[in-house]
Amino acid sequence: MRNICAVEGVYATGIKEGKYGLALIKAKGTAAAVFTKNRLVAAPVILMKERMEKGVLDGIIVNSGNANVYTGEQGINDAKRMCEIAAEAFGTTPDKVGVASTGVIGRFMKLDIIEDQCSRIKGDLKHDDAAEEKAMRAIMTTDTVPKSAIARRKNFTVAGICKGSGMIAPNMGTMLSFVYTDAEISAADLKRALIPAVNRSFNMVVVDGDTSTNDCCFVTATGLKGKCDYDEFAAALEEVCISLAKQIAADGEGASKMIEVRVTGAKTEEDAAVVARTVIESPLVKTAIYGEDPNWGRLIAAAGRAGVEFDPDAATVSISNEGRADTVVLARKGEILADDVMHPDALAAAKKLMGGKVVVVDIDIACGAFEATAWGCDLTEKYVEINGKYTT
Template sequence: MLSIPKGFKFSCINAGFKYINRNDLTLILSETPAAGAGVFTKNKFQAAPVTVCKETLSNSSYVRGALINAGQANACTGAEGITDCKKTLELVAKGLNLKSSDLLPASTGVIGPRFDMDKWELAAPRLVETLGEADPVQAAKAIMTTDKFPKLAWGSVKSENGSAQILGMCKGAGMICPDMATMLGFIICDAEVDPVWWQETLKRCVDKSFNCITVDGDTSTNDSVMAFANGASNYKTDSPETRDALEAALLDVCQSLSYMIVQDAEGGTKVMSIKVSGARSDDDAKLIARAVGNSPLVKTALFGEDPNWGRIVAAAGRSGAEFNPDMLTLRFGKITVFKEGKPVEGDMDALLDPIMRKQDIEIIIDLGDGDGTARLMASDLTNEYISINADYRS
């Protein structure tokens, strides 16, 4: 059963930014100041909301929530885009009797166009008036673009002093290869946390989840993951045990959401779990995992349910990682197809046919040359992906 952390409210309305007959503007608000944390895109073209978020969090460790719009990214809009972004925060904050810096902005959609501020002027009062009337599922739906389903995950932790709830939602199906891409994630929690620890913990969890997925190798201008902890429960992170437990719960939520993004990949039909071990370093292992996961040839073979292992070893070979090709071993699940630099004998197509028909396919690469490891989840590449993105602006 979905559990909502204490002290948080939601509001969703249809502001008409792009979509017809669906909500596209969302407010997530804590009733009290919350420790805020954020991890953002490394794309050099950083959208206005990313710039404003980073500025806000650099000046204050506590905020009240997030203002999220779908349909327009407010990216590559120059100084005017920054002004527009700050104005949207002012419009909503005024109705809540808050400072504009109490809210973190997030946007997703088409890059380039500026906001229609007349629509924002009309939308802000309605958003404030309906605060508390929406639920997390409605909020998760309102932040979607090409997503096919809303993505939510939740968990809880207990200590001798009490318990805490954690709830996360995200959107993303295409432009996904986060490096911290139209990926947005929002996590709320009612534990009492130290803001510095909360920021460091979010970064660690993002590195093990959202930064370990790819759909198409594209990192967006707007990628953001934000986390808010308001201390409304009795759970305090005042010991290594309580901190470790909350971090484990946060990681579980982030990894569950990450899987849903790959599962919902634009046009996707498969989830490829790539595990690389035996590398000379973790960085080398990551290079190989990303080369395989982003390879159009590997991804299209996956879509065609073709166990074309040659494309996988070729991707590893061009990844830039240092390794001895005569020591590489490749498995699909438990079936070894390539060992120590040469193919394993047998009717591999017949053996692998049942595996390739599944939605979830495990690719295991062992380089036999060190302790470096990496994991990555990737989607396949289909005709529908091309259709979706060819027609995205029409």
């Protein structure tokens, strides 16, 4: 089923050969983006932070296999050259081409591969399912599945694709994410909607706690369906971003389970978000969930070190399965409700709930009316195996 290619005016293609891949996405319109907050950033990020101030794009070129990071002036020139290569394919000028890279850090680009791949696929830009599939797979690195999402409204559509599996604690967006709409909307309004959407989605995903050097999230509006209500668009954009973020969490490197942590009862949304992210990124929490061990002490301990003021004796901690169809309260307002002495049945029930592919944690810190949700995954031996041999 088409996602970005269901958006009017979006054409895509891609190629993957071993660890090297290249995707082309042609879509002309207003545009906005957010980027990693890592102090070490990729050459494409440096270039696009400057060029995106114009608020327009005619297309994006994306390569996998080489991140183009820590490559100095040559890296910047290589990113510019990639824009030139894509501009010829799109029939536009280089300053209207977005560029993104993913892969190994600290290696110089092999532009001969990119030029060759682009020359072979530029004639395949299409507005169909197969073209989108090629683009999604071209940008994958350690991802095990392609990731896409769509939100249809009466007068417009928002859709996106992304890649991301490891080195995930974005602090801006996702590893690489490309979102499109056929609504007519200004670049300023795209940016206004994108920032909160990212904060409530990609910025709430933690796989391993590492913020990538290449994180970027682009949104382009082709405007072919005409004007839309801003609030309706913003809600649709957030829906797509949350779906993509959850797919990243579920596909975390070596993961066997996705974790969802919802924190309620906070004084502010930011407080709730900080607590949720702290819990989701805890190695002790991740390993306990991998082992299907309802060790709620790790959950409340992680919440307690988030730097947010609340009374632990007023908090409630629960475990649920996907959709919260079944729930076990582990502790409520200082009272232990699941342990191996007084409440072994509740402990066993909680352990059973953790046997599924999705484990949901609810923590009510009972000091306000705000909430936030974070997503992540368990930490397994496979994660070490993948990353212990990443470049070799």
